[in-house]
Each structure stands twice: as C-alpha cells, then as structure tokens.
Amino acid sequence: MRNWTLPEYIEDVLPAEAARIELLRRRLLDLFQVHGYQYVIPPLLEYLESLITGVGHDLDLATFKVVDQLTGRLMGVRADTTPQAARIDAHMLNNQGVSRLCYAGSVLRTNPDGLAQTREPLQIGAELFGHASVESDIEIQRLMIKALQAAGVESLHIDFSHVGIFRHLVRESNIRPSLEQALYGALQSKDQSAVSDLAIGLDKATRDALCVLTELNGGSEILEDAQKYLPSTKPITQALSDLRQVSEKLADMNANVSFDLAELRGYHYHSGMVFAAYAQGYTGPLALGGRYDEVGSVFGRARPATGFSLDLRGIVIALPLAELPKGIFAPYEMDVALANKIEALRAEGHVVVQELPGHEAHRSELNCDRKLVKKDQQWQVVAAPELVS
Template sequence: MHNWLLPEYIEDVLPADAARLESYRRQILDLFRVHGYQYVMPPMMEYVESLLTGTGHDLDIATFKVVDQLTGRLMGLRADTTPQAARIDAHMLNHQGVSRLCYAGTVLRTKPDGLARTREPLQLGAELYGHAGIESDIEVQRLMVKALQLLGMRILFVDLSHVAIFASLSHIAQLGTQQERALQLALQAKDAVRVQELITNLPEKSRKAFIALTQLNGGVEVLEQARDTLPDTPEIEQALHEMVTVADVLSSNEVTVTIDLSELRGYQYHSGMVFAAYAHGYAGPIALGGRYDEVGAAFGRARPATGFSLDLRGALQALGPAILNKGILAPVSDDAELMAVIETLRGQGQVVVEALPDMLLNYSELACDRTLQKVDGRWQVVAV
C-alpha cells in the first residue's frame, strides 16, 4: 500500500490547473456580484436532516455520512450547496422580499459525477428567492449563459423542460407513488420500452400522453406539438407558455434553445421549469438548474426559488491543458533600487520570485522564464 495514493476519483489539483480554476472562480463570482448576488459560505458538514430534507432520494445516496462525535447524531458532507443556500435564505437571513445568493466551494459525492468524473466537484451557483414569476427564471438563465460565455463558450444550447407537465399527467392518471417514481426514472433514462410496460393498465388517453413525452424533444417547435398532443390542463398550458417565453428571450445567434419534455431530473426536488446548458466539445451538461419552490418549507418558510450551478472543474476540462504564467527570478539583495523594481512589478500583477542563497536555479521548476539583471546601471527584466 502506497501512502501517497488518493482514493478513486479524488485528485490533487496542480499549480497550472489550480491557478486557472481560481482565476475563473473569481471572475464568475464578480459576475454574480455585479448582478446583485451576495456571496455566502455554508459549512462543508451539517446534520443530514438539514442537508437532505426536501431534496429527494438521489441526493441522499450521493451524500457521505459520518457520526458526530460530540452529539452522536448523523452528519453529512454536502453533495450540493443549493439546499444550504435555501436554509440560509429561509432561516438565517429571513428576508421578506427577493434575495439573491451565490456560492463557490467543493462538494463531495459518493460516486463520480459530472463532466470531470470526480467525487469532489468545485461547485459554483446562483440562487434567487422570493419571486415566483417567469422573470426570475429568465434572470437566472441569462446569468448562467453569461457565466459560461465568460469561460469562453460562445455557442451554447439551453435545453428546457418542466416538471409540472409530468406531475399533471400523473395526477390525471392517478398514479401511485411507486408507479410514478418508476415512470419518472424510465422517462429520464429515455427508455421507451420500459415506459410502455409501466403504462399498460392506464386509460388510453394517459397512455398516449406519456408515450408523447418520450417523443417531444427537439427545437422550440416541439412546444406547439405538445399543445396539440397533451391534455389541455391549466398546469400544462402554463408550463408550455413559460417555456415559450423563455425560448423567445434566450434564443440568439449564440444561444440555441431546445426542448426535451421527458427530462425530469430532480423531479422530487424541482417544482417548475428545469434547464441544462450544453456546448460543443462537452459530452454532457455543463450547468444545471431549475425552480424548486418547496425546499424552503423544510426550514419553516416555503419561498419561491430558482437557480443554477456548475462544476467549474468539469466546465474547464475541454479548454485543454492549463498553462502556468511564468514569473521573473530576482536575486536576493538589500539593494533599495532592486527592491523598488520588484515591488513595482508585483504591483503590476507580475510574479517575482526571489532566489534564495545556494538555491538550485532550475527555471522550469521555479516557473520563471525571465530574470532581473543590472544592465547599464539599471535593473531590467531579461529573458532567460
């Protein structure tokens, strides 16, 4: 057994990648800040009741659990920061109006997940509380698009769905809890054969509607097809109207809106429109989000809520290997002029490394490609 081996799907982030991650983390948080989102830093560990209440089965099995040695109670290492943000809004801030929160930090998951296939994603997200209208869904999705474009993804695809459609169909068909869960999983897996097996005993109208969900995916024209195909209930009509509105706002030369009405990710968790962002060069969604109006009820305040999150490590993987910016090697000296030049360079954002006495001058290991030398009586930067 080698002492230095890390657990599977857990890895160190070395200097070049760490520098790039931190640079983009700051830029995205600055983007959130100028849009009015306030930064919060929830704890890595909480009692499981707080972490998991209202979030559904999927988050439960993704959460590492430990026993608190002080109280004997079960605690969890967060697998998603969104429930913590909902707790802060509902219980700690207790705002009466709209509140906007953002976060950036590591989450831990029992199995590898996301684009980076890691159990330790670096999750960044923005959440908006206290507004139930379509305007807040649009604000959050626009912010998601801006964040991904900041990372260099100019051409994006935003995929929309709405859990109210499946919920309405389940109510009409009077599905039991187990059948509803099984059907939701089959639709999420795009398993049309399994869907057929699960609905054989339903009325013909319900069977046709659930089968239609497996086929209603593509461009925004799918929404008109859905109006012609699905039952005419107020909940379904409202859901389709909301997606048409968002598609009209987001669609542009750089953003293509697509529809997939069988997308039911987080069905027990979300309460309205759900969305995912894709881009060329990525095998899966880069960012995920949706409306989750009921989660705050577990903390004493059921607040309207919508938001999104992304794994920054996964989002950056298609950009190719990171390149560490090279620095300047300076001799150690009490020369006042040299010290003034070093401080000026550092003030400009340049990396200046001071050579220690008897140090092996390996410029590659020191990440330096220039040096400070005295030329014609003045300290100057010279290429190595």
C-alpha cells in the first residue's frame, strides 16, 4: 500500500471545498451567537463512559475506542458532540437557568454516514438546556431552519415525530424489553401486520394504538386523526398539542412541515419531539434534532435539553459547485509603494498573491484573474486574462 493512501471513507478537504466550509462555519456560528448561543470547543477524546453512557447502543457502535497510555482506561474519539455539550452544561457551567451552547468540529465514526458518506463529518450544532416545554423546541427548530437557509438550501421540508407517544404506550402496558425492541423495528419499517402480530397479547386499546401509528403520517391533519384514534392520556394529549404548536409556529419560516408518528429515530436517546430536515435534490436528512431530557442524568444533574446538528461538509458537497475566488497577482519587486498597495488591498479583503523568484512559468496556478501594474508611478489593478488557465 502506498504511504499516502488514506483509510476508506476518510478524505482530504481541498482548497475550494475547504474555503466554502470555513465560510459557512463562520456564518452559522455568527448566526448562533446573535441568538444567544455561546461557543464551546469540547475535546476530541474523552473517557468512554462520558461519551456513550445513556445515549444508546448505536452511538457505542459508532465510536472508535483507544486505551489511554497514562491511565490504562478506555477512551473514545467523539462520534457526536451533543453528549459533550450536555456534560459541559451539567458540570462546567452549572447554570440554574437556561443555557444555550453551540459547537463546530470534526467527529469520527466507525462507519460512513450522512450526505457526504464519510467517517469524519464536520458537525455543527446548537443545544438548549434548562427548559422543558415546547417553546424551547420551537426556538431550536427555527434556528435550524435559519441555519439551513443561510447555507443556501432552498425548499426545506421538516419531518416531525414524538418518541414519547410510543414510550408511553410501552410503559402503560408493561411491555417487556424484547417485545419493545421488536415493536420498535416493526414501526420503523411501518409494517402494520408485523406490529399487529407482535401486539397480539396486549390489551386491545394498546394494540390498536400501535397499529394506527403506522398510518399516522402526512400533514397537520393527521394530528386530528391521532387525537381520535390514540388513547386520550395526558402524555399523548400533551405530545399532540406540542406538535400542533410546532405546525403553527413554523408557518412563517418558508418550510413545509409534515408528521410521521411511527418514526422513532433515536428512540433510546431522545425523550420527546424529534425532527429531521430535508430538501429537494438531497439524498438524506440535512439536519437532525430533538429533545433528550434524560441524557444529563448520567452526569449527575438531569436537565431538560433540546438541540440539532448538521454536517457542514455534507451540505457543502451537496450544494452546486463553486470555484475559489480569484486573486490579484503581484510581481516580486522590492518596492515600498508596491508593498503598501498590497497591504491596502488585503486589508479591504482582496486576495493578493505575490510571486516568488524563479516561478514565472507557473503563474497560471496562482488562481488570479487580475494583476498589479505600475502606471504613472502608481500601482494599479488591471484585468489579466493571460493568467487564467
């Protein structure tokens, strides 16, 4: 194997793509900041129990493990930043009221996923801690939509569900864990006959409710059907009320909203409303989020929480291609006026590339379409079509 070969699904990010990613990263972090979200930079490595305890088997499988040579303890390379943000809120900040945190950085996963199909997504996200009601869910959802629109994504479609409905049915009927897992799988595939067969030993009301979940997908009208066919218990009634508020409060965001009450993504991790953002022309979800009130308890301080994250690189790859901005070519001369002109242009935000001696034959590689020339004792910028390869 050649020593410059990278592992499967691990790639370099080359200049044009890297520039777009960095521009978008800055734009989104600025957006989060003006909404009151404070930037944090968690470590890439943590002790394994901090990274995966309480967040489900899926994240455990996605996490690379290493042995700490200093302590002998097992460590993990983060596969998701959300648990780290929950730890920071629980123990480093220790706020009693609402905390708003945001982050941006690479995560590493054992298998490729997401839009970019990479094992090293560049994850950016926002998390809100300390508020348990639907208003904070809506704040996070509106911020997610603004972030995707700021990235240039059009015709957004947001799909909602609420894992609390299925969880309530399971608890009320004392469904054993093995049957719960089987029902979860059948609901994910919307296999009503399988759900019916698995629920054969349950009371009729629970069995009917589980079966009807497979049909409850569509626009806001399905929430009325859900109210009609699901048990009128307080948790289910509240969940449906929250989903209705979401439909109303996002009406001005220029995004289509739908519901799929059999969708249980992150069931072992999330505790309430979950959502995913899609858009025409993209093969998968652009952003994922939801409520995860129970995660903080593993850090000794349970706090209600909701948030979302997206893969910057995946979005950039899926957007239309764009070239690096062209620069201004400057000759190599020991001229004070030239040096001053170059610094003035750079201060204005222009890219100015000064040639180094001996590389005159490679000027077309410098990505410049203008050049500095001396006219009437002054350095001026003029077009340079001969530099464009």
